[in-house]
Amino acid sequence: MYQYTEFDKTFVHQRSRQFRDQLERWQAGKLPEDDFRPLRLQNGWYVQRYAPMLRVAVPYGEIASRQLRVLATIARDYDEPEAAVFKAAMDGQGLLGTTFLPKNCAHFTTRTNVQFNWIPLSKAADVMDLLASVDMHGIQTSGNCIRNTTTDALAGVAVDELIDPRPYAEILRQWTTLHPEFAFLPRKFKIAISGAADDRAATGWHDVGLHMARNEAGEIGFKVFVGGGMGRTPVIGTVIREFLPWNQIMNYIEAIVRVYNEHGRRDNKYKARIKILVKSEGQKYIDDVEEEYRQIMEIDGGPHTVPQAEFDRVAACFVPPVLADIPDADPAALAASLQAQAAEHVAFGRWLKRNVHAHKNAQLRAVTLSFKRPGQSPGDATSEQLIAVADLVDQYSAGEARVTHDQNVLLPWVHASRLFDLWQEAKALGLASANVQLLTDMIACPGGDFCSLANARSLPIAEAITQRYQDLDELDDIGEIDLHISGCINSCGHHHSGHIGILGVDKDGKEWYQVTLGGSDGSDLSGAAVAGKVIGPSFSAAEVPDVIEAVLGTYRDLRESGETFQSTVRRAGLDPFKEAAKTARHKEEAVATA
Amino acid sequence: MKILASQDHQAPAEGDTRSVALANDVDALALALDGVERVDLHFPSFTDGRAFSQAFLLRRRRGFKGDIRATGDVLIDQLVQMQRTGFSSAVLREGVDAADAQRQFEMFPGFYQGDAVNHQPIFADKAATA
Numbered sequence: 001m002y003q004y005t006e007f008d009k010t011f012v013h014q015r016s017r018q019f020r021d022q023l024e025r026w027q028a029g030k031l032p033e034d035d036f037r038p039l040r041l042q043n044g045w046y047v048q049r050y051a052p053m054l055r056v057a058v059p060y061g062e063i064a065s066r067q068l069r070v071l072a073t074i075a076r077d078y079d080e081p082e083a084a085v086f087k088a089a090m091d092g093q094g095l096l097g098t099t100f101l102p103k104n105c106a107h108f109t110t111r112t113n114v115q116f117n118w119i120p121l122s123k124a125a126d127v128m129d130l131l132a133s134v135d136m137h138g139i140q141t142s143g144n145c146i147r148n149t150t151t152d153a154l155a156g157v158a159v160d161e162l163i164d165p166r167p168y169a170e171i172l173r174q175w176t177t178l179h180p181e182f183a184f185l186p187r188k189f190k191i192a193i194s195g196a197a198d199d200r201a202a203t204g205w206h207d208v209g210l211h212m213a214r215n216e217a218g219e220i221g222f223k224v225f226v227g228g229g230m231g232r233t234p235v236i237g238t239v240i241r242e243f244l245p246w247n248q249i250m251n252y253i254e255a256i257v258r259v260y261n262e263h264g265r266r267d268n269k270y271k272a273r274i275k276i277l278v279k280s281e282g283q284k285y286i287d288d289v290e291e292e293y294r295q296i297m298e299i300d301g302g303p304h305t306v307p308q309a310e311f312d313r314v315a316a317c318f319v320p321p322v323l324a325d326i327p328d329a330d331p332a333a334l335a336a337s338l339q340a341q342a343a344e345h346v347a348f349g350r351w352l353k354r355n356v357h358a359h360k361n362a363q364l365r366a367v368t369l370s371f372k373r374p375g376q377s378p379g380d381a382t383s384e385q386l387i388a389v390a391d392l393v394d395q396y397s398a399g400e401a402r403v404t405h406d407q408n409v410l411l412p413w414v415h416a417s418r419l420f421d422l423w424q425e426a427k428a429l430g431l432a433s434a435n436v437q438l439l440t441d442m443i444a445c446p447g448g449d450f451c452s453l454a455n456a457r458s459l460p461i462a463e464a465i466t467q468r469y470q471d472l473d474e475l476d477d478i479g480e481i482d483l484h485i486s487g488c489i490n491s492c493g494h495h496h497s498g499h500i501g502i503l504g505v506d507k508d509g510k511e512w513y514q515v516t517l518g519g520s521d522g523s524d525l526s527g528a529a530v531a532g533k534v535i536g537p538s539f540s541a542a543e544v545p546d547v548i549e550a551v552l553g554t555y556r557d558l559r560e561s562g563e564t565f566q567s568t569v570r571r572a573g574l575d576p577f578k579e580a581a582k583t584a585r586h587k588e589e590a591v592a593t594a
Numbered sequence: 595m596k597i598l599a600s601q602d603h604q605a606p607a608e609g610d611t612r613s614v615a616l617a618n619d620v621d622a623l624a625l626a627l628d629g630v631e632r633v634d635l636h637f638p639s640f641t642d643g644r645a646f647s648q649a650f651l652l653r654r655r656r657g658f659k660g661d662i663r664a665t666g667d668v669l670i671d672q673l674v675q676m677q678r679t680g681f682s683s684a685v686l687r688e689g690v691d692a693a694d695a696q697r698q699f700e701m702f703p704g705f706y707q708g709d710a711v712n713h714q715p716i717f718a719d720k721a722a723t724a
Contacts (some may be wrong), residue, residue, distance in 0.1 A: 018701045035669055038641055175705040181677035184643025261647045273704050299655055303708045303715060310717035
């Protein structure tokens with residue numbers, strides 16, 4: 001993991017000080033609400049339906065055990081609303097049928113950050129100081145600026161990795177941090193980077209997507225995509241540069257963002273992302289960027305060309321850790337031993353198959369702790385769980401973990417000889433559900449229970465489906481499938497890229513849900529990145545689990561040997577699924593609020 | 595960077611060739627700069643950041659040595675970004691108290707990226723002292 005220098009540490013402490021100053025001026029009435037809002041957003045502070053929401057940055061998903069412990073402290077001591085606030089929330093959501101609202105917990109997001117839903121603004125500055133003490137912050141996790149650069153949770157360990165993207169992600173993080181020219185863009189700006197053959201970072205869905213590759217001369221560089229995005233107008237990014245030398249990445253992104261800052265639409269907030277500019281300008285946008293890049297290089301002298309020495313300094317942090325006290329072992333013997341253990345313990349075998357991933361180093365594995373189980377919102381972690389996970393991370397993964405795009409936690413450095421012990425400890429914590437990549441390993445945003453933008457609640461939908469699909473044999477039979485749930489068109493739950501997507505819509509002031517099929521994040525399993533297609537008019541909350549069941553039943557009926565859900569949908573088309581969904585509609589006229 | 599109250603600023607007069615006021619959707623690279631001593635850039639709302647790019651292009655790209663002035667919805671919390679993108683003066687929005695302004699410039703001892711004033715990013719300094 002990147003090790004903060006004195007400069008880096010001072011920087012986040014000063015940022016925390018600056019935020020405290022802004023917060024105090026706002027509290028004293030010296031800074032009006034409208035002036036304070038963008039400032040607190042650029043430190044990660046939203047004001048939500050009942051309480052503030054804090055989004056803590058986890059740069060490219062990497063997190064250390066000591067950082068998990070601080071998140072646990074924040075969950076336990078700060079993620080606690082005042083009684084009146086909580087009562088208002090329970091009363092308000094109770095009208096819709098909500099009986100439980102999680103608190104004292106952290107939430108893992110689809111951009112691998114961490115959110116808290118209840119911290120009072122009066123405590124905000126203290127929380128930012130606490131985060132700074134472990135090199136954490138909320139810098140630019142919200143606002144119309146460049147956000148967290150994300151990558152795939154297997155970066156640095158994946159078997160199909162061509163180039164480790166992490167050093168480049170860290171270099172990008174530093175260059176984008178408090179960039180003075182790009183703090184007030186037309187809209188938010190998100191970058192994702194993939195260094196593997198399989199794109200597990202959903203790069204096609206980002207404002208800038210980067211694929212690492214080597215050219216014919218063996219030199220490292222990026223294929224650059226621009227203009228992807230979700231929301232009201234889902235678009236997949238287009239190629240703007242087939243090959244950009246690695247050390248030009250900041251100069252080139254400077255050109256991309258400058259042209260966007262100058263020409264992105266500012267008249268309509270729903271048409272302000274770069275995807276709109278790219279679509280409407282087409283080749284002119286590309287020409288403008290290339291001309292700006294040429295001037296950055298030839299007139300400005302390319303000041304952000306990354307020197308080899310700087311790359312080496314950063315890359316030196318991203319080396320495999322030395323695992324203490326574990327003797328080298330023959331990978332084949334390790335694998336045989338695991339097979340034997342799996343034969344003896346069926347549950348361990350299931351977990352091995354689903355939650356444990358192959359590793360560049362054949363003695364090691366990457367392990368996903370599943371935060372998807374009945375009775376707990378997808379991606380939520382209680383304070384106790386965070387502390388326990390921090391201990392597991394120390395004991396089994398050399399102190400390093402990853403927050404995943406699927407809202408789980410991954411341990412990247414587990415020795416294969418220790419998997420059985422890890423499984424038992426994870427099982428005791430309820431984090432060993434053998435459901436990774438299966439139906440109940442769903443993505444869900446916090447939705448209407450927390451978010452003032454939402455049209456509908458997402459958590460009861462997630463819970464209902466999780467409850468219905470608890471049988472591991474059935475989940476295995478359905479196989480790998482991406483179910484993504486968003487409470488509104490802002491798509492924080494990435495419903496557009498779900499093989500099954502569920503989108504909360506507001507119809508007549510009530511909660512309804514659109515179901516889409518065939519969406520893809522651009523990974524090999526999912527196929528070329530594309531938005532899912534709607535399979536019929538919206539459904540009520542009560543109908544949704546029945547619709548899912550009908551759709552999955554159709555899959556089982558139609559599938560040819562070995563076909564995944566996604567493959568069957570692509571081969572058979574949507575019509576059979578549309579027909580099946582119709583049968584799931586309830587006969588009752590007006591559905592009482594669930 | 596000079597901080598001005600609104601009463602201390604006069605928009606360029608009709609026919610004044612030494613001071614130019616630029617709307618924030620105008621191409622700063624195309625502006626004629628001969629004999630120009632001051633360019634007023636505009637923030638229609640402080641959340642509209644186009645003038646930051648205009649300032650950068652005038653100061654860095656074109657090497658303009660005169661006064662680049664921020665006008666419009668100018669608050670103290672963006673002064674550091676203005677200074678770093680090449681503004682040399684700023685006219686505070688009516689009613690904004692300049693008292694807290696100086697403190698903003700003292701918050702950060704340094705920044706990661708190069709800008710219109712300090713061209714080199716921090717890693718270049720490291721290389722220089724290595």
